[in-house]
Amino acid sequence: MIVVAKSFAILLVLLLTGGCSALWPDDRETEERLSVFPSEDLPLESEVSLRWNDYQVPYIEAENDHDLAFTLGLVHAHLRGAQLTLLRHVSSGRLAEIAGPPATDIDHALRILDFGHAVEEIEANMPDETRRWVQAFVDGLNHYQQQRQKDPPEYGLAGLQSEPWTIHDILRIGRLAGTDVNWLVYFSLLEERGDPEFQRLWQRALEAGQNGTVSFRGSEQQQALSDFLAGHSRSGSNTVVVSPERSASGGALIASDPHLGLNLPNLWILAGLKSPTHQSVGFMVPGLPFVAVGRNPDLAWGGTHMRAASSDLYDVSDLPEDEIQVSETDISVRFWFDETRQVRRTPYGPIITDADIVPNGADETLALRWVGHEPSDEITALLRANRASTPEEFRNALESFALSPQNMLIADRQGNIGHIMATFQPIREEFPPDDLVLDPADPENRWQGFHRTSDLPYILNPEQGFLASANNRPTDAGPGMGYFYSPDERVRRLEDFVADRRNITLDDLAELQRDTRSFGAERLSAVLLQAIREAELHADHADFLAPLEDWNGDYAADARAPVVFETLLYHLWPRTQGVESSSELASAVNEWNYILSYLEGELAQMTPESRRSALSESLEAARKDAEDYPAWGDMHRLSAAHSLANLPVIGSFFEYGNYPVGGSRETVMKTAHGLVNERHAARYGSQARHLSDLSDPDANYFVLFGGQDGWLGSANFMDQVPLWRQGEYIQMPLTQERIVEEFPRLMKLRGGSG
Template identity: 50%
Template sequence: MPRLILLLLAMLLPGCEALSPRPASIDQRLAALPTAGAAVERPVTIRWNDHLVPWVEAETDRDLFFALGLVHGHLRGAQVALMRLAARGRLSEVAGPFATEIDHALRILDFGRAAPAIRAAWPEETRALMAAFVAGLNHATMNARRPPPEFALLGLSPEPFTEDDLLAIGRLAGTDVNWLGYFALLPARGTPGFARLWERTVQAGSSATEAALDRRLALVREILAGTSRAGSNTMAVAGRRSASGGALIASDPHLGLNLPNLWLAAGMRSPSFHAAGLMVPGLPILGVGRNPEIGWGGTNMRAASSDLFDVSALPPEAFRSETVRIRQRLWFTATRDVRTTPHGPVLTDASVIPRRPGDVLALRWVGHEPTDEITALLAAARARDGAQFRAAFGTFGVSAQNMLWAHRDGSIGQFHATTIPDRRAIPREDPVLDARDPAATAPWQRLLRTPDLPFVVNPREGYLASANNRPEALGGRAPPVLGFFFSDSDRVERLREMLAATPRATPADLAAMQADTRSPRAARLAAALAQRMDGIAEASPLLAALRGWDGDYTEDSRAAVAFEVLLARLVPLLQPEERQGETGNRRAPESQWNFLTSFLLRDLDALPPERRAAVLRQAAGVAATDFAALGTWGEMHRLRVSHWLVNLPVVGGAFAYGDFPVGGSRETPMKTSHGLVTGRHVAAFGSMARHVSDMADPDANWFVLWGGQDGWLGSAAFADQVPMWRERRSIRIPLRPETVARDFPRATRLEPRR
């Protein structure tokens, strides 16, 4: 124990500034930007507003991307450095031996595997712009007056980035969310009832992203789910249904809710680029935004860009083994073996990955193929119409996106942006395929790309909505088999309901829809349960609260509390016999919302009448006790303001800065995700950025982040947008030069070196 205490002190004492950061004003943060020696060819102006949103004006495209890299490195240097460690499987360098097996799993996933082939295939323009961005990022990283406060705490030193590092970060952001579903299901393979569980999982489309995991695998899940573009809502409204006559576009990405935000807002103009939007820190692309002609947003398709293969029967020569060295902070370097096969790396060699004893499973992933998202999104940012925009995604691979666009002329459209195996069917009994079966490997012989997939332009309804729901027909064409796990249709149904009821929509209308907290399916499920509990004395307090509830998870709702505690007490009692050992597991696959809406009433009604009455009586009795001890939904359901370092042992509490009541639920348009709950809890995943644009007006673009622009601990712009996010206010990022000059009054000048 004394040695452990000394080890912790050695790790933590240098990090006192991170634990108690010095305040830094906006002007101080701008003064710290390392402009001297910037490698620009012509003068560059970076304008700033009061929230440290940059608007970059450059005379060459190359200088624009250098300046953007400089901005990313200055505002989010520590965040990008940590994303590199995760993408490269180097977390042990800051976390010590605790993270060794996590790093082994990340080395097996090998997010940088395709980087050399991607670089080799880049067009010359992409090569030049990426090099400029990396140069700007490294200028900020290596020339800062002092490193970010987190560096001392984590034992990091400034280290230049490579293009391969950024491609690995991009692949991390493109993680296949289906992996999380696989992790939840793999331990149950071969057990009684697994075939039924898989069948129901596919039928429900449950993503099982909340499955119970041990601590290290839970951290892997947080890395994958929290950094990937795992969820979102996007709406597009045609000009004939908008108040201005211009098409409208609105997006609100759903990601991890820790700070810094996983988006960075920016505006830009150069000879080829003129746009405003949200960028992934460390990547030179706009994932959400608009230019003068077209606006765009995307939602994760939840498409299965991966397959698991049983490779246990392959001959020894089919395996290639490499020993990797994992440096551990304040400890010896560890070594681990990474094996690969023609069907991908052997995932089950990682000790943190759940599996049956004896399983040898390989993961084949499109992310290990040389698809080119950077070139695609650079072209998309300059598209002038819907056809050009869709064509830009011909090289796009991961993560698969439902892309929506809105044009200045009032047109709207949607298409699937992905590269995916040409599957003809979903596996019937088991998600794991036999590597020796030609029928199982055949889909990988022909990869479908964006031009091969359905799309729609100007639908009859005059609006489009996407919310990670099961793929639907577009333009009269049914989609191929794209995956297994999707979000419930609650959000998309609610969005369409609101859009249909708004004949002349405004940007304010779309912003209100983004903040909507109603779940129609929750209302229907609550009413059905109340009907079945009628006459049960123990249920009286719950019935009184649920009567007439419309499914709105407002902060002051008591009905939402009654419904959620009832679910938490009822669902474990309905577990199938073979899973009774998991009755205390509130994150088992059967607890997911898709399962609840698909099977809860069906399973309840299938019980003999006496057993059904007993189950309802037991659940209602305990739930009523819970309900009496609780207040409103907002008092129970919280949104925490915290740095990602809150996950550190011992000192993590220093990085939690408070929490607030919040409305919403798992599948409300304003998503604030949670599992089964019976008390106060924190929503860790959900709506964390918002964008709305009216294409009739180049200046009509509004953005807000949960948190702020600046990742520097102590900065005035670290969490200054939290009140705006809570109060549903936004920041305008215009495109007209005269408006930019007025709204972004501070200016930083980059001058060519003499």
């Protein structure tokens, strides 16, 4: 009760100390928002043309790279000022400065994970060209922030303050975006580590290829940490490339849709960049000065998370004290007393079990070694890749790229298509290991250096004329890469779709990006129907089960079959595990990979009597649940909501729309959810889309779930939601004539001399 009272008291103070502009923001049209953008007395070397379209998407045309990078910094600060500040707080472990006492343990965990550990060495090793580019970008962020007449509405509510930006801040945000998604699986498994059946769980998780975006169950703080790590990391995505012989236009095609948290503002910015040495269009992470998914005049690219094992856990309980570095970190806490916490570091990484919210079922002292604590240079890699004109140049550019591990699929205007693996992969003697936690005294458990991009498999122009990637297990060629992958459902659907077609168009690929069919659900549905028939229960429930007859696994929003399947699965799965509710099971056991791998076998191993009882009870409960939801979209929803919607009491102020949506855990149009039997919101999935036809420099199309402008009340805060829902896109051309046509609002940015 004390904690609840404290939370309500804090919220009341927030309302009384500047939060009203966030709760009731003023409406701002595009022209009003653009009117505050600085255009005079800027530290530019030459005049810059900055064009905008109706969605407040910018196209920067500069005469040199300094001015291009500086203006890009202005643009990021203008569009996503509050979001950038939040990203800095997350990556630095400073959330308690915003949320007060409930975030103190989260900050401690983030400080131990230490996203900034390698930034000094990374900056010191940067090529001069990269450092000049990043410094100009940082200067742009700072200039906009300094001249801004009014802070974003979230500042008063969240207690945010403007601080000067540094290159270190940018590098920390990059490390946050490169979070190892395997941590979430590790944490969920560590909850069960003290259980006598843990080793069986570990082996079964390896066999199932446990999904890398699992959330570990526990306190609100644990769930929040999970959401921050999964929602901000580049942890999902689909990409498919098509060769000219399969294309209607005679050019290579690419379709890419990143997967991240479904919050507003979106975790991408859409922009066009042009200078004498650099032209590209596409998606950028706020605060990172390169195009991560997009197109230049010669080549297009899209990445999917490789799910490579970039981290290992070590039991350092017996490590000598002189091998442990101990430091203290001061955590500022809003509306409360500041706290000092201890951070310990070993040669095998920081001791993560010192964080109270990291699960530790076996009460071990565990250190985490992570590739992200080693120096690498993603900014240089992506800047060079953005300028690449051939597959070989693109691959060579990625040699310094480590995080997050990416399957980069490319297509170029010469008709080449390719698949490049980009990461620093630890060289291990034994992989995968026999246990989740390693013994540091065993030499076989120590890293022996890294495989880099040039050491990893590379595919160029395969005979079948297409390539697809969807976080699936990669080729067996080369070194072992990871433990936990998505099932093959999405990649099979991508491959089957293009394999069955010739004369493929971008319209076809746009249709594919909205595809809601699950091969896994189709198969399991047939398994359940067969089991129900064998148990002689079908006749009593024929009306309820009718939608599953001949169901092909399509989770269309207006379909009835997904409601029947999901409510039945919700009740049946825990019964196959010998419990009444999924809440009694380990988080990893409730994930789709695990269910997909073991449900059929678990049913087969039950005695006929227990199987019939489980099926009968589940059917009765599912029938009752499903009565309230005629179609999947009545149960499965997409919420257009700001991240602040998670706040108690006032969260509803930040909910702007709630829509029926199709899709599921592993459909191409991914809208992820857990086991469900009632109305729920998708929490993660396909929140951005990209298409390009390499035969036409202007045939580049993008859309965000949400909008371009992060300013609350802006006309462009969520004006792309209708486009996203209807399968429409924004064109991002490369030729000057079309740039002028598509981006009619022209600003001239000038230096101090006029």
